[in-house]
Amino acid sequence: xxxxxxxxxxxxxFIWGAATAAFQVEGYPEADGAGPSNWLRFCRQKGVVxxxxxxxxxxxxxxxxxxxxxxxREIGIKAYRFSLSWSRIFxxxxxxxxxxxxxxYNRLIDTLLANGITPWITLFHWxxxxxxxxxxxxxxxxxPRYLGDxxxxxxxxxxxxxxxxxxxxxxxxxTKWAFSTxxxxxxxxxxxxxxxxxxxxGCLGHGYALAAxxxxxxxxxxxxAHDPRACIPALPTPEGIEAARKAFRLENSEMLTLMMEGKYxxxxxxxxxxxxxxTTEAELRLIGGKVDFLGLNLYAPLYYVAxxxxxxxxxxxxxxxxxxxxxxxxxxxxxxxxxxxxPKFCHDxxxxxxxxxxxxxxxxxxxxxNGEIQDTDRIMYLKGALSRxxxxxxxxxxxxxxxxxxxxxxxxxxxxxxxxxxIVYVNHRTLERxxxxxxxxxxxxxxxxxxx
Ligand code: BGP
Numbered sequence: 314x315x316x317x318x319x320x321x322x323x324x325x326x327f328i329w330g331a332a333t334a335a336f337q338v339e340g341y342p343e344a345d346g347a348g349p350s351n352w353l354r355f356c357r358q359k360g361v362v363x364x365x366x367x368x369x370x371x372x373x374x375x376x377x378x379x380x381x382x383x384x385x386r387e388i389g390i391k392a393y394r395f396s397l398s399w400s401r402i403f404x405x406x407x408x409x410x411x412x413x414x415x416x417x418y419n420r421l422i423d424t425l426l427a428n429g430i431t432p433w434i435t436l437f438h439w440x441x442x443x444x445x446x447x448x449x450x451x452x453x454x455x456x457p458r459y460l461g462d463x464x465x466x467x468x469x470x471x472x473x474x475x476x477x478x479x480x481x482x483x484x485x486x487x488t489k490w491a492f493s494t495x496x497x498x499x500x501x502x503x504x505x506x507x508x509x510x511x512x513x514x515g516c517l518g519h520g521y522a523l524a525a526x527x528x529x530x531x532x533x534x535x536x537x538a539h540d541p542r543a544c545i546p547a548l549p550t551p552e553g554i555e556a557a558r559k560a561f562r563l564e565n566s567e568m569l570t571l572m573m574e575g576k577y578x579x580x581x582x583x584x585x586x587x588x589x590x591x592t593t594e595a596e597l598r599l600i601g602g603k604v605d606f607l608g609l610n611l612y613a614p615l616y617y618v619a620x621x622x623x624x625x626x627x628x629x630x631x632x633x634x635x636x637x638x639x640x641x642x643x644x645x646x647x648x649x650x651x652x653x654x655x656p657k658f659c660h661d662x663x664x665x666x667x668x669x670x671x672x673x674x675x676x677x678x679x680x681x682x683n684g685e686i687q688d689t690d691r692i693m694y695l696k697g698a699l700s701r702x703x704x705x706x707x708x709x710x711x712x713x714x715x716x717x718x719x720x721x722x723x724x725x726x727x728x729x730x731x732x733x734x735x736i737v738y739v740n741h742r743t744l745e746r747x748x749x750x751x752x753x754x755x756x757x758x759x760x761x762x763x764x765x
Contacts, residue, residue: 321707322763328431328714329759330392331385331736332671333374334438334482337723339398340373345413348404351446352439352726355498366729371741372721375417380746382424384737385720388752389759392431394538394670394716395421396438396482399463406442407459415470422474432475433716435538436464436522438482439498439726446499451488451511451518461521468529479608479670480522482538484515484568496727506588509567513590516572520599527602537572538608538670541565545654547616547631554654556619556628561658563626564615573663575601580626606713607663608670609655611698614648640674640694642732647674649697653705656712666711672698673718675725675732678749686738686749695751699764717755721746 336342342353356367374381385393399406401414425432437460441450448455464480481487488511490496492503503511519537526535544561546553562570566581575597582589616631638647656667676691695717706712722735730741736752739745757765 321703322761323703323706324713325762327706327762328392328668329390329755330394330433330714330716331388331390331720332394332716332718333720333723334396334435335398335401336368336396336438336440337719337725338372338395338721339375340368340370341375342368342398342401344375345401345417346404346411347398347414348400348406348411349443350398350400350440351443351450351498352441354443354446355500361495361500362727363729363731366724366731368724371730371744372723372739372746373744374721377744377746378421379424381721382421382428382430384746384748384752385425385430386428388736388748388756390430390720391759392433392477392714392716393425393720394433394435394479396435397467398440399437400440400442400444402466403442403463404444406445407462410466418471422471426474431477432471433477433479434467434471434475435479435482436460436467437480437487437518438538439487441487441498450491450499451514452492452503452507454514457514457517457521460518461525464522464525465529468526468533472526472530472533476532477534478526479536479538480519480526481515482670483540483610484512484519485540488512488515489567505585509585509588510590512567513592516568516600517596519572520596520602523602523604524599534605536604536606536608536668536670538610539569539572540610540612540671541569541655543611543614543651543655544617544658545614545648545650547618549650550619552619553617557617557654558658558661559626560617560628560630561655562662572600572604573607573659573665604665606666606668607659608668609659610671610718611651611655611669612672612674613644613646614651640690641677642675642728645674647694647697649701652698652701656702656705656710657708660710666713668713669702669715671716671718673734673736675734676751678722678733678738680738680740680747684747686747688749688751691736691749691751692754695754695758696764699758703764 546557566578721737722733722739738747
């Protein structure tokens with residue numbers, strides 16, 4: 314590979330990371346005294362997950378974490394974003410602590426640190442202790458407070474060595490979609506008012522966790538990992554960009570804008586009418602607490618255009634064309650511009666620092682006879698994404714880091730083991746790990762601190 318360094322690389326202290334989540338990579342979900350989670354219960358029902366897959370073993374990071382950390386070090390990864398399994402630590406969600414669960418995360422953290430990799434902890438990435446699901450899960454007003462208690466515990470247990478925390482990952486997936494589709498645990502269909510209240514509870518969980526972590530240690534770096542509606546301009550003219558920015562703020566009213574501004578937009582309240590969530594001033598203050606960074610999980614674009622003043626909002630969503638470039642997964646449309654415009658809009662609107670907490674794709678990986686995984690399609694995807702991210706940094710948008718999704722092939726929720734998102738291949742039978750070509754590509758970008 315060429316040795317030249319681009320004239321304007323990423324910022325000197327740019328954080329090159331990789332991300333995973335407990336339920337997707339650990340395996341052995343009930344080992345050593347862990348309690349069941351709602352996702353485990355969900356997966357164990359027949360016909361819910363593709364192929365009736367359940368992450369009982371693979372990829373088995375719970376047992377193979379040392380090997381995974383070694384691979385990260387070899388690739389050159391500087392930071393590892395992983396989540397805590399709440400029910401490993403509190404089998405019933407609260408009360409009794411399972412020390413074996415705490416010990417596991419201590420071992421993982423210590424191994425990361427010994428290898429020069431900074432831990433970035435996600436407190437909650439969807440797997441709720443079943444005991445709390447039995448109380449109503451995120452429909453219950455109690456759960457946000459329990460997440461706050463869990464945050465206090467995690468902050469005290471790990472905050473001596475870990476300074477970076479994400480409160481929650483993608484609120485929509487454990488609230489909105491969990492209670493309006495049957496593809497996310499618990500898979501119960503509820504009326505719109507209940508769904509809206511659950512979304513609010515998810516945001517409140519973030520608020521409680523943020524306040525709890527701040528109280529543990531004032532200098533922790535705390536944010537959330539969110540998958541906003543990724544509004545970008547179909548035509549990047551000044552009017553097109555303005556329309557997309559406006560759309561971005563309003564189309565994200567029910568979660569991101571609420572958390573960044575501490576109140577609902579009048580447009581959202583008017584749209585939901587009687588179905589709008591019940592709120593209190595004190596709760597809204599918690600929800601709007603200042604974060605140190607905003608984590609963006611960025612996958613597929615939504616295209617907006619400006620429309621004339623006859624339209625009340627000034628923007629319109631346009632359909633994605635039928636033959637728009639797509640990665641392996643349906644609807645995983647590709648447009649690297651999300652890595653430019655979303656950080657820009659967040660910074661323009663709220664002045665916040667940005668971390669790309671997830672970005673990546675499933676690709677058509679096959680293990681060749683020579684033992685390699687020649688994922689040129691994923692490399693193409695990463696090349697585009699990192700180029701636009703580098704451009705964002707060059708334009709002064711404060712993007713502090715990038716976490717590729719994912720460090721390794723894992724359990725992709727309702728799709729089971731069907732989609733491979735890793736830069737490291739996993740043989741789900743033998744648990745063998747093989748870095749893909751994309752791992753070499755990523756490694757070289759990290760080494761140069763610049764896109765190749
Ligand atoms: C995010 C989740 C991850 C992972 C990823 C895969 O929503 O936080 O846990 O599943 O998505 O991408 P996709 O959105 O294409 O399923």
